[in-house]
Amino acid sequence: MSEAARRPLLRTALLAAAGLVLLLLPLATTPLLLDLGCQVLLACIGALSLMLLTGFAGQVSLGHAGLLAAGAFTVGILVKEATAPFWVTLPAAAIAGALLGLLFGLPSLRLRALYLAVSSLALHFIVIYLGGEYETLRGLSTGIMVDPPRLFGHELYGGRAWYILLLVVAMAVLLACRNLVRSRTGRAWAAIRAHETVAAALGIAVARHKLLAFVISSAFTALAGGLFAYYRGFVSIEAFSLYLSIQYVAMIIIGGMGSLGGAILGALFVTLFPYGIEAALSTLPHADRYAGAMFASNYAAFGLVMIFFLVFEPQGLIGLWRRWRPASAKAGRP
Amino acid sequence: MQLAVNIVVLAATYALIACGYVLIYRVSRVLNLAHGELMMVGAYLLVTVASASALPPLLAVGLAAALSLGVGVLVHLFLMRRLTGQPALAAVLTTIGLGILLRGLVVLLWSAEQQHPAQSLGLANPPITLFGGGRISTLSLALVLTTGAVYGGLFAFLRFSRWGIRMRAAGQNPLLAAQRGINLNGIYAVAWGLSTFTGSVAGILIALDSGLDTTMATIGLKAFPVALVGGLDSLLGSLLGALIVATAEVVLIQYVDPLLSDVVPFLILMAVLLARPWGLFGSREELDRV
Numbered sequence: 001m002s003e004a005a006r007r008p009l010l011r012t013a014l015l016a017a018a019g020l021v022l023l024l025l026p027l028a029t030t031p032l033l034l035d036l037g038c039q040v041l042l043a044c045i046g047a048l049s050l051m052l053l054t055g056f057a058g059q060v061s062l063g064h065a066g067l068l069a070a071g072a073f074t075v076g077i078l079v080k081e082a083t084a085p086f087w088v089t090l091p092a093a094a095i096a097g098a099l100l101g102l103l104f105g106l107p108s109l110r111l112r113a114l115y116l117a118v119s120s121l122a123l124h125f126i127v128i129y130l131g132g133e134y135e136t137l138r139g140l141s142t143g144i145m146v147d148p149p150r151l152f153g154h155e156l157y158g159g160r161a162w163y164i165l166l167l168v169v170a171m172a173v174l175l176a177c178r179n180l181v182r183s184r185t186g187r188a189w190a191a192i193r194a195h196e197t198v199a200a201a202l203g204i205a206v207a208r209h210k211l212l213a214f215v216i217s218s219a220f221t222a223l224a225g226g227l228f229a230y231y232r233g234f235v236s237i238e239a240f241s242l243y244l245s246i247q248y249v250a251m252i253i254i255g256g257m258g259s260l261g262g263a264i265l266g267a268l269f270v271t272l273f274p275y276g277i278e279a280a281l282s283t284l285p286h287a288d289r290y291a292g293a294m295f296a297s298n299y300a301a302f303g304l305v306m307i308f309f310l311v312f313e314p315q316g317l318i319g320l321w322r323r324w325r326p327a328s329a330k331a332g333r334p
Numbered sequence: 335m336q337l338a339v340n341i342v343v344l345a346a347t348y349a350l351i352a353c354g355y356v357l358i359y360r361v362s363r364v365l366n367l368a369h370g371e372l373m374m375v376g377a378y379l380l381v382t383v384a385s386a387s388a389l390p391p392l393l394a395v396g397l398a399a400a401l402s403l404g405v406g407v408l409v410h411l412f413l414m415r416r417l418t419g420q421p422a423l424a425a426v427l428t429t430i431g432l433g434i435l436l437r438g439l440v441v442l443l444w445s446a447e448q449q450h451p452a453q454s455l456g457l458a459n460p461p462i463t464l465f466g467g468g469r470i471s472t473l474s475l476a477l478v479l480t481t482g483a484v485y486g487g488l489f490a491f492l493r494f495s496r497w498g499i500r501m502r503a504a505g506q507n508p509l510l511a512a513q514r515g516i517n518l519n520g521i522y523a524v525a526w527g528l529s530t531f532t533g534s535v536a537g538i539l540i541a542l543d544s545g546l547d548t549t550m551a552t553i554g555l556k557a558f559p560v561a562l563v564g565g566l567d568s569l570l571g572s573l574l575g576a577l578i579v580a581t582a583e584v585v586l587i588q589y590v591d592p593l594l595s596d597v598v599p600f601l602i603l604m605a606v607l608l609a610r611p612w613g614l615f616g617s618r619e620e621l622d623r624v
């Protein structure tokens with residue numbers, strides 16, 4: 001069999017094996033690991049949607065946490081005020097995200113790079129303010145409780161069920177992103193990212209495609225936020241700080257810009273990073289003495305890693321893999 | 335009257351912090367989102383100086399501010415210099431990373447507890463009654479006067495001094511400036527040092543007036559819309575921007591909703607970005623160059 005014919009087969013086999021392992025994982029693990037898995041999957045959905053916006057359409061956003069908050073609050077408010085079921089709240093969250101994405105996207109028609117990042121930062125604070133205002137007005141100063149959703153008459157509860165659900169949603173989002181990127185829209189985004197003026201000269205409707213990128217990305221993000229609300233069973237603005245936005249930006253940088261696989265790697269890395277630091281610190285002598293400093297060490301180490309990737313490895317983990325993978329695999333691809 | 339005093343004090347605070355953003359942006363086109371953290375480091379340096387030595391308060395403040403100037407230069411030498419030639423956004427994200435690193439380090443080195451450097455320096459802070467019946471604390475008055483002095487000094491420095499003129503040249507056209515024999519790296523280092531210095535002076539005065547913990551970095555971030563409202567490359571703009579934002583914030587908190595405090599600067603920022611993205615006094619071509 002020629003090299004070219006074997007590759008897709010191998011790829012499919014590898015992907016199928018990976019999928020099977022991911023599906024069977026919950027049978028063999030502890031609740032703690034399952035929770036980690038769920039966190040990673042949620043982060044994957046958020047990182048994929050940010051990657052779509054920044055890595056493919058070239059539009060920067062520092063307001064990702066604001067969009068996650070919008071989704072979570074849509075779910076929280078609908079459950080609280082109208083006891084709406086799962087089937088209503090999640091689409092509503094996605095729609096709220098899409099509308100908000102339109103709003104986040106409008107400045108992008110005038111602003112570029114730095115200024116766009118700043119405007120999304122401003123919108124983040126505005127969304128968080130509105131959420132806080134709702135909490136105070138309703139007298140829910142600590143946050144909104146969200147009951148576990150009911151699906152086909154069963155209460156969706158426990159790590160295993162959630163893991164499967166999130167895995168399915170994350171896979172669906174990954175598939176949607178992959179198809180989008182390879183479609184006409186995706187190519188238009190790539191052109192806009194490369195050079196706006198040239199893209200416009202080629203007949204691409206720049207404004208429409210920019211807004212579309214914001215709308216799609218924000219809808220996915222808000223969906224992730226809504227799922228997060230159900231998964232945690234609790235919504236509060238405390239969970240959606242600016243730091244969360246930065247973490248998502250760090251995911252796509254650390255993973256590698258312009259690659260969906262990079263978004264997943266980055267989500268994995270950033271989510272597991274604090275646990276890694278914790279484990280590393282606890283192996284040190286006198287570990288109990290550092291217990292109080294755990295949070296700060298995490299913070300500092302995260303900043304350090306972010307700087308490291310930006311300065312020394314701007315291509316991210318995917319770049320590392322591309323450089324280090326076996327020469328035979330390299331030869332097989334253009 | 336009290337309202338006016340509050341506005342002036344808040345405006346002076348914002349203006350003193352915002353000029354740090356402007357200095358760096360004007361010279362090197364880098365938006366330094368770690369400014370709030372750097373200013374916090376300056377304030378914590380005062381805590382260390384105050385506890386390690388028995389210097390008189392004024393000397394201790396001076397020493398801490400001088401150290402912070404060194405911190406700024408070091409940040410350029412060891413970090414930002416390596417990013418020369420990379421997209422502006424990579425540099426901004428790096429400063430965000432730096433900010434996170436500094437926040438963690440500050441807690442590790444100085445603990446998360448609230449510090450009161452004014453007490454350890456034995457500095458009293460009696461309120462002064464002004465002629466209209468408004469009251470102002472001594473240190474707030476010092477802050478307003480310092481802001482005036484710093485802006486006066488910066489205007490004179492950029493206008494008349496040799497290094498100031500070089501800085502302006504480097505900001506206008508780095509390539510031509512370098513061709514004329516201006517050491518760009520030196521200029522950038524000076525800009526980072528000065529920016530951290532002015533920010534730290536603000537941080538130190540705030541810490542003396544109302545104590546110090548890691549929330550100070552948030553004050554630094556709130557001052558950033560001020561710089562953008564006035565125009566990221568205009569000192570005059572940040573002075574005016576500070577006045578606008580402070581007025582809106584104080585009045586809205588007083589009459590509408592105290593929760594608005596955190597969001598007002600960003601609401602104004604949004605309005606300015608939509609109507610006049612380059613700010614009140616900024617140069618228009620900036621937008622295309624970024």
